[in-house]
Amino acid sequence: MVRKKFRLWLAETHGSQFELMRHFLSQQLVNELLSSEQVKRLVITLLCVLGCIGPLIVRLYVPKYAYLQDRSNGDLYVAAVHADRLFFISLSMIAAGMASVAQWQGLFPNRQDYLALKPLPIRLYQVFVARFLASFIIVAVVLLDLNFAASILFPWLTSGRWQFPPFGVHYVMAHAAATFSAGLFVYFATGALQGVLMNVLSARTFDRVSVLIQAVLATALLVAIPYALDMPNWHNTLAARPSWMSSFPPVWFLGLYKTLLGTHDAYFRQLCETALMGLGAVFLLFVATNFVSYRRHASRALEQGQTRRAGRWVRDRAAKLPEVFITSSRERATFVFALQTLRGSHRHKLVAACGVAVAVVLTLQTAGSSILAHLGTGQYWQLWQLESVLAMPLVMSAILISTLCYVFQLPAELKANWIFRMAESSGRAELLNGVERLLICCGLLPVLLFTAPLEILGFGWVLAIAHLTLVAVLMLLLIEFRLNGWHRIPFACSYVPGRRNFWQTAGAYSFLFGAVIPTMTYFEMRFLQPFVLFACGIALGFVYATVRSARQIQWRLVPLLFDESDEPLIRAVRLNQD
């Protein structure tokens, strides 16, 4: 009955502010890749996964707290509770950050919004408020979903003889308030950052750096996950109270947590003050930058003309560059089109930038310290250092090639693909050769160029060239593996997410990063001789040439794929045509 009434209420027309907010909320969830049914399924799945995280963690903590409660001394218990609270706060911050960064383009109204809504009898501030409310509701739902169960279960789990004050509603409230405010801090900080940038930068510069910042933030949040997972082990660090901790936002909210529980510890009270001041500051900055800029933002968005601003001389020369190394005009067409789409499309640029960032971060985390140690001391590589340096180009290249292949599958202006559909019959293999060349140019060559100086410095000329030759052949084989069965022009085919078997994909990547690359690295370490590496490179080169020629034949025969939604069998017998 209540549900029916609520549905009827939702179906009614309400005030313009509510209607705008409803419009933006549904728009935030609209995706050109997914149907509304798929979006619904995805949202439900994500909410279920998020909702399960809290109870799952609490379940994993049961033996730990059973052991800690049984100890005769409560010090370790207190330290563990602190570390776990910090973990929940950090998790909340990461989730809110992810939700905010994912909505980066939707935190403020865009040109389309203004074009569609400005002629209607609504105030400009209402558009801004509605956009804000829509994004806020999404972040709030994420935070609520993630923390609801944990806010009850975690204080309940830690209740016992060492818990002070004893378990009660105030514990639940303190946990909920600390995790929720920590998440809101990240959300408002993201909004404030965007607001400041919008006021400081020109519309064009903002547009350019926007994707870069979004990618950096997304990568930073991804990188933060392993650190957050390690936080339950930080009890010694928390007990030591190092000075850097007072500038670490999750700890501020630990202070809030403790203060809400009635601590008299001046250290935590000070942290609580910092948390509240920080939250207030980012909120005020968010409101202020919005208030200052909302009119200007509208006029700039409407008047903004997106042009390619590079100098004409540079542009004209850059346009001619592919002609130097690609003779076939159709191959050049695919190659240049894919590069231009990567440059011009925000969504594709963002995914590609995240891939690059992950590759760089992983490399710096594994091989960076080894290289710095080697460069600093000038000594020979230690075994562990050698392993990470040898694996570096393989890992980077494999991530870049996989990212590019994924990005190529995401369509751009699908309806415009008719020019490729009409051109398919005149040179199918030539069109696809552009994809191969692009993967080599963007996924392999930059890595070789980036790592070559380091390898030459570390191994000397001959060994470095031998190693990089082997890496190049291995990565060409990986490209062949990815291109086997690839029959699409980048960005010109529809994409159905989740169509590929998850376990198959996960298995393939686990095999690549968990078995192939470590085995190859071990082999390289074991036989680090120029002759051996060259010989392996040549032998694998023959394998590569054979596989490549087979694939070239396949490319000439199999029609290009422009619509992934049809089952291959249905497409083959053309049942989809009627």
Added chain:
Amino acid sequence: MLEVKGLTKRYSAIPAVQDITFHIRRGQILGYLGPNGSGKSTTVKMMAGLIVPSAGKILFDGKAVQSGDSAFLSNLGYVPEEPQVYSHLTGPEYLRLVGRLHGIRSRVLEQKIDAFMDAFSLSAARYELLLNYSKGMRQKILLSAALLHNPEVLILDEPFSGLDVGATLVLRNLLKALAREGKVILYSSHVLDIVEKVCSEVVILSKGKIVAYDTVERLRELQASPSLESIFAQLAVPEDTSAIAERVIAVMNAA
């Protein structure tokens, strides 16, 4: 000569167009008319190889054209109904993409792009993204793309859409000049006065079927009508248009 014989397209057994038959000689412009949803664009898309016919065939110079026939498609210039372009590219970048897909050599292509941009008064916007182009400017880019490789057959679906008066006059003269050069031109449109001025023969389509196929003069005689518009209204618009207008006013005034 381009011949269309018994062309039919069905979606889940529901026919979109049925048994379409006509031919276009070299140097002829055939007008292809019909109300919204009559099947004009479906026919055009089948001819451009974008959708596969359920039945019937297309012949070019006596040879059957299969779907995706490269020899035919390399001789075809196509302007789609909607200006679907890659809006993250600039005008010249888009033309370069199309030219490359047609296998045009770079030097020739660059000259052609400059000339087309100049002829259609788009030179000032050459560094603008297509996203910022007006509908008419996009239409000019699509026309340039269709003419870039000097095709024998031109299939134009609403080519005048969004064009200003000057560009409309240029295009009208251009179509006549192209016909004089012996090109085969199919011109699908709603704009009847241009069809009347440009086309030698017209096909009128209604609910997926041809209801008239003749020269404009002959149709005038047969229907005893002074203009193509009144012929079209008789053949393809069965409802009373004044009554529809009255109904709309009534809906607007409803409380």
